[in-house]
Amino acid sequence: MSGPIREDARCRALLLELSRYLDGELTSARCREIQQHIKSCTCCATMAVRLRETMDACRAANEQQLPGDVRERAHARIKAQLRG
Amino acid sequence: MKKVTNKGSRVTKPRPVNPVSEGAAPGPGREQDYAGMVRAAAGGDEAAMERLLMHAQEVAWRFSLAVCGHADDAEDAMQEALIKTYRYTGQIRDPEAFRPWLYRTVRNACLMSRRKKAHEPARVESLDEPIPGSDAATDGDPSDPGRNPEELAANAGLRRRLRKALRTLPGPYRAIVFLREMEGLSTREVATVMGISEDNVKTRLHRARVALQAELGKVER
Numbered sequence: 642m643s644g645p646i647r648e649d650a651r652c653r654a655l656l657l658e659l660s661r662y663l664d665g666e667l668t669s670a671r672c673r674e675i676q677q678h679i680k681s682c683t684c685c686a687t688m689a690v691r692l693r694e695t696m697d698a699c700r701a702a703n704e705q706q707l708p709g710d711v712r713e714r715a716h717a718r719i720k721a722q723l724r725g
Numbered sequence: 726m727k728k729v730t731n732k733g734s735r736v737t738k739p740r741p742v743n744p745v746s747e748g749a750a751p752g753p754g755r756e757q758d759y760a761g762m763v764r765a766a767a768g769g770d771e772a773a774m775e776r777l778l779m780h781a782q783e784v785a786w787r788f789s790l791a792v793c794g795h796a797d798d799a800e801d802a803m804q805e806a807l808i809k810t811y812r813y814t815g816q817i818r819d820p821e822a823f824r825p826w827l828y829r830t831v832r833n834a835c836l837m838s839r840r841k842k843a844h845e846p847a848r849v850e851s852l853d854e855p856i857p858g859s860d861a862a863t864d865g866d867p868s869d870p871g872r873n874p875e876e877l878a879a880n881a882g883l884r885r886r887l888r889k890a891l892r893t894l895p896g897p898y899r900a901i902v903f904l905r906e907m908e909g910l911s912t913r914e915v916a917t918v919m920g921i922s923e924d925n926v927k928t929r930l931h932r933a934r935v936a937l938q939a940e941l942g943k944v945e946r
Contacts, residue, residue, distance in 0.1 A: 698887050699887065700909075701880070718807070719775065723775060723811075
């Protein structure tokens, strides 16, 4: 691997597969090829790290809680529904 | 691939990034026995129905906020989804697939709400304005005994940036990120909710991730 310019086409193709790679959806043979490429290509390695960080950030960020007043209105409506 | 520049002190030298298996994403609520509640509620157990609706409202709120983007619209969509849950629980054919059914119901309610309000002037929401009741109100809460202040501040900052970045995505992309990354649905479940193919989910998810990392990088890097 000689750098981002000569590897441009290959890197572009790999970018399209990076999410599937990170999600574990590729064959083990393809995974090995990508791992091999990532070891020697800073651009793709950086992108892989950033995508992984983005995925991790999303997974850690889902703490949106139901506001108290919305919860109370929903409860009241549920109770009313249950009473018929 | 376009060359990624390193504006900050972040290490960009190649390092192993290993894949994870499908479905490994943590999913709040996945462990809850929705199917059991659905079956009991469908059989006339009122306590089970109440439990189901209480759990469903948390899920419906998070998703409706992600899809609608505005708290008032999200509340309307959530209420609509809860009423449908109450009315149609007995008709749900596959109780194991309750969560995808609920998400689809919420999404439809959001789309209906948007259609009804199409004639109204668009509401412009400040990106800096916290959604009422959102984590912005508790960012950096010093009363949280489980985490140190630095960690709280870092997490709060990341959540704020991520929230802003998510709002730059088109609605369907935002919904897919929410369902797959945050709620931990499988690709197949997301495809069912969104009414698109699994390949389409994968493509859109990848584009969304690339867009999000670029958006986060604008602030962070």
